[in-house]
């Protein structure tokens with residue numbers, strides 16, 4: 001079913017990027033925000049805006065009026081530019097410039113069109129999408145990923161599928177898992193969190209409801225999961241539509257600037273990724289120094305370790321399905337440390353495991 005949503009468009013001050021100044025024609029919005037952790041595309045945006053105003057108006061009175069108007073407008077957009085600086089080209093990790101409405105919320109972000117300043121790759125949003133699509137292509141993934149793109153699976157995910165993890169795997173369930181991870185997430189409070197492979201957004205919604213984070217990104221590769229996530233968000237009156245965005249991306253090609261994100265959560269997802277090491281390496285790249293990674297998955301050990309030929313069986317299952325079965329906690333620790341993360345911890349409940357690690361300061 002096609003979604004057609006009515007959205008209000010807002011306009012804001014726009015300024016030529018350094019690229020445009022040197023002959024290109026790309027423009028991007030500016031703001032007064034100077035506290036962002038990300039590297040600045042504009043070192044002093046308000047000042048640049050004032051200089052632009054000054055070029056356009058010769059009368060001192062008109063110049064003063066425009067300086068005030070521009071500064072007021074740019075102050076109104078503090079949040080928006082912060083998010084913009086977090087998003088980056090999934091190919092070259094360089095800044096994306098926005099052609100259109102630079103407003104960030106559940107409804108406005110999917111309409112944005114973006115272009116990389118370096119590799120020129122463009123990403124077009126439209127009125128009918130529920131999410132911003134920053135995947136490179138619509139390429140076919142292994143079955144462990146493709147399964148979740150089926151609309152029926154997305155529909156069933158929070159209607160019995162996820163609950164089954166508790167029965168066979170010992171997953172405590174979203175609320176308890178959220179309680180368990182709160183301590184790990186403390187250094188990220190007030191910052192940005194990505195719910196990587198969010199599916200229908202069970203944790204993204206919890207993160208948004210707490211108001212603990214300045215930005216929640218619900219990210220998944222599956223369009224149908226993100227559509228379901230959008231529907232659940234719309235049904236819940238307690239979720240703010242601001243500072244929550246839905247992004248479609250591949251975990252191995254994350255569209256965020258390096259060292260820009262405070263925390264990444266990946267619930268029940270590591271074992272579904274085509275390459276867990278490519279995913280965790282990307283997470284390590286985008287986390288800011290001291291940023292936190294929390295994930296849950298399952299470990300097949302204990303009595304299962306006595307199954308003969310378990311390692312070759314696992315390799316064959318992995319090759320066919322694309323999924324990854326962990327046989328010990330050591331493998332998860334190695335995965336984190338090989339991707340540059342430190343201070344690994346793990347909590348077990350039968351086959352369920354919650355791990356955490358952080359990017360070194």
Ligand SMILES: C[S@@+](CC[C@H](N)C(=O)[O-])C[C@H]1O[C@@H](n2cnc3c(N)ncnc32)[C@H](O)[C@@H]1O
Nearest residue numbers: 145148197198199220221222250251267268269
């Ligand atoms: C079992 S669900 C986990 C959902 C949720 N986080 C939870 O805790 O229940 C696994 C999710 O991983 C996503 N996924 C699989 N491959 C992916 C990839 N390459 N990039 C991003 N997400 C992927 C699937 O679309 C699916 O929504």
